[in-house]
Amino acid sequence: MPACVPTSPECGPTPPRPIEGVFAERTYLWAAVLTAAAIGAMVWAALKPGDGPGSTVAVRTQAALSDAADWFRRGPVDGHPDWEHAARQVHDADPDRGAALMLSYGCGACHAIPGVVGARGSVGPDLAGFAGRAYVAGVLPNEPDGLVRWLMNPPVHSPNTAMPDLGVSETEARDMAAYLYTLRGG
Amino acid sequence: METDNTLPGPESALDIFGSQSALARSGVGADLALDLTVAMTVAFGLIFIGVMALVWFAWRRDQPAGSWWVWSGGILLPLVSIIAVMAGSTAVLVASTRPAPDAIKIDVTGYQFWWDVVYDPNGAAVRDANELVLPAGRPVTLRLRASDVIHSFWIPSIAGKMDMIPGRTNTLTVTARETGRFRGQCAEFCGLSHPRMAFEVVVMEPGAFDAWLAGIEGEARDAARPELLAGRDVFVDYGCPACHEIRGVAEGGRLGPDLTRVGARGSLGAGMWRMNQGNLAGWIADVGDMKPGAKMPSYNHLSGPELRAVSAYLASLK
Numbered sequence: 001m002p003a004c005v006p007t008s009p010e011c012g013p014t015p016p017r018p019i020e021g022v023f024a025e026r027t028y029l030w031a032a033v034l035t036a037a038a039i040g041a042m043v044w045a046a047l048k049p050g051d052g053p054g055s056t057v058a059v060r061t062q063a064a065l066s067d068a069a070d071w072f073r074r075g076p077v078d079g080h081p082d083w084e085h086a087a088r089q090v091h092d093a094d095p096d097r098g099a100a101l102m103l104s105y106g107c108g109a110c111h112a113i114p115g116v117v118g119a120r121g122s123v124g125p126d127l128a129g130f131a132g133r134a135y136v137a138g139v140l141p142n143e144p145d146g147l148v149r150w151l152m153n154p155p156v157h158s159p160n161t162a163m164p165d166l167g168v169s170e171t172e173a174r175d176m177a178a179y180l181y182t183l184r185g186g
Numbered sequence: 187m188e189t190d191n192t193l194p195g196p197e198s199a200l201d202i203f204g205s206q207s208a209l210a211r212s213g214v215g216a217d218l219a220l221d222l223t224v225a226m227t228v229a230f231g232l233i234f235i236g237v238m239a240l241v242w243f244a245w246r247r248d249q250p251a252g253s254w255w256v257w258s259g260g261i262l263l264p265l266v267s268i269i270a271v272m273a274g275s276t277a278v279l280v281a282s283t284r285p286a287p288d289a290i291k292i293d294v295t296g297y298q299f300w301w302d303v304v305y306d307p308n309g310a311a312v313r314d315a316n317e318l319v320l321p322a323g324r325p326v327t328l329r330l331r332a333s334d335v336i337h338s339f340w341i342p343s344i345a346g347k348m349d350m351i352p353g354r355t356n357t358l359t360v361t362a363r364e365t366g367r368f369r370g371q372c373a374e375f376c377g378l379s380h381p382r383m384a385f386e387v388v389v390m391e392p393g394a395f396d397a398w399l400a401g402i403e404g405e406a407r408d409a410a411r412p413e414l415l416a417g418r419d420v421f422v423d424y425g426c427p428a429c430h431e432i433r434g435v436a437e438g439g440r441l442g443p444d445l446t447r448v449g450a451r452g453s454l455g456a457g458m459w460r461m462n463q464g465n466l467a468g469w470i471a472d473v474g475d476m477k478p479g480a481k482m483p484s485y486n487h488l489s490g491p492e493l494r495a496v497s498a499y500l501a502s503l504k
Binding site for chain 2: 030031032035038039103104105106107108109110118120121122123155159160161162163164165166
């Protein structure tokens with residue numbers, strides 16, 4: 001027997017259609033949830049920049065993406081930060097601030113530095129595993145005092161170096177040195 | 187909008203979260219665009235909820251729907267709502283591109299991958315690059331051109347975008363509402379470094395803008411120390427003036443950005459890196475790494491002291 005057209009009279013009254021599946025049963029709820037989520041996302045994103053949670057999330061996301069990029073380039077072990085080692089080397093310094101300063105001074109234009117956002121330069125040496133190097137720039141023994149003095153004014157120690165004197169203060173240099181001593185392994 | 191003033195170099199939009207967001211609106215065009223977006227989102231959200239309610243209702247019904255539903259919900263409703271959206275967006279487009287007769291004029295030309303900026307093109311014609319300074323509350327007519335391929339000029343926080351097409355001059359009148367630093371971005375794929383083609387936008391009080399414009403006219407700051415003089419010599423000796431102009435030192439190079447006040451800009455490499463000597467040195471030595479596809483060659487044959495001197499000189503040009 002050929003199937004009848006549902007709207008034609010010979011089919012008789014259409015039986016009530018059963019509601020099947022979670023989505024069909026809760027359609028209006030899903031629609032309301034999706035719409036509320038979309039509007040909520042817009043309101044959240046429009047919160048005043050810098051004050052809202054968006055700033056923190058954006059900064060963390062950027063750092064996590066940068067770390068992931070480092071991981072893909074170097075593998076999981078190389079350049080793993082060792083905060084305790086840094087603390088033993090440079091007392092009363094702030095390695096986190098050191099990493100932020102290296103971003104601000106543009107160190108990443110010449111050096112690849114694990115954990116510093118966007119630092120992928122290949123003009124100067126890769127600083128992964130810096131804590132294990134014997135010499136700074138081949139001229140000063142790699143110990144905290146020497147590294148701090150180097151960062152403050154490289155050309156004094158190596159007249160032909162391409163690394164400029166960037167006007168780094170001693171406090172800033174100590175923070176940067178503390179961060180560099182977190183870079184072990186590799 | 188104050189940033190940590192202990193950081194080296196000038197303030198930069200790179201340090202301000204939300205400086206490139208159409209949701210953090212600070213200009214007349216961005217206001218209109220965001221209002222339209224919110225209105226459309228709410229309207230279509232309501233329509234979506236209504237349609238879902240009807241779907242639910244239809245599942246529960248015994249009888250199939252009559253043709254009235256098909257005509258009204260399937261044809262009339264989309265027609266009316268699409269016409270309403272069309273009218274709304276056309277009104278916004280007209281309102282946000284309306285020319286203002288007393289507007290200040292600024293020429294902006296897109297290159298792969300940077301922006302040439304000329305203030306007051308019919309008068310003093312002061313050339314700068316990769317940074318746009320606007321007066322708050324005064325309309326500015328931007329004459330947008332492209333030198334090589336199609337680019338698109340967009341400052342999300344201030345106005346809508348406008349394409350820059352070779353051989354054409356498109357105009358866009360923008361009015362910034364609040365002072366501060368913002369970031370613009372090329373919004374049309376233009377080659378390998380398209381995502382690295384951005385720029386700084388500084389909005390000043392009108393009085394400060396006039397003073398600033400008068401201040402950048404004229405020649406570059408003198409090289410005040412022996413190292414800076416050596417850097418200026420490196421700049422000239424290595425042929426940089428073939429492409430770059432520094433007014434008062436070497437004029438006529440127009441293939442690359444004007445460097446007369448490069449050290450005062452908020453960022454380097456068309457809105458990509460903080461402006462300081464470290465990034466300048468890395469840029470000169472390895473442009474290809476920092477901006478793939480850029481026409482400038484990497485100057486890694488400079489000696490160490492030459493690189494230090496030229497980067498110090500450029501950073502001093504404020």
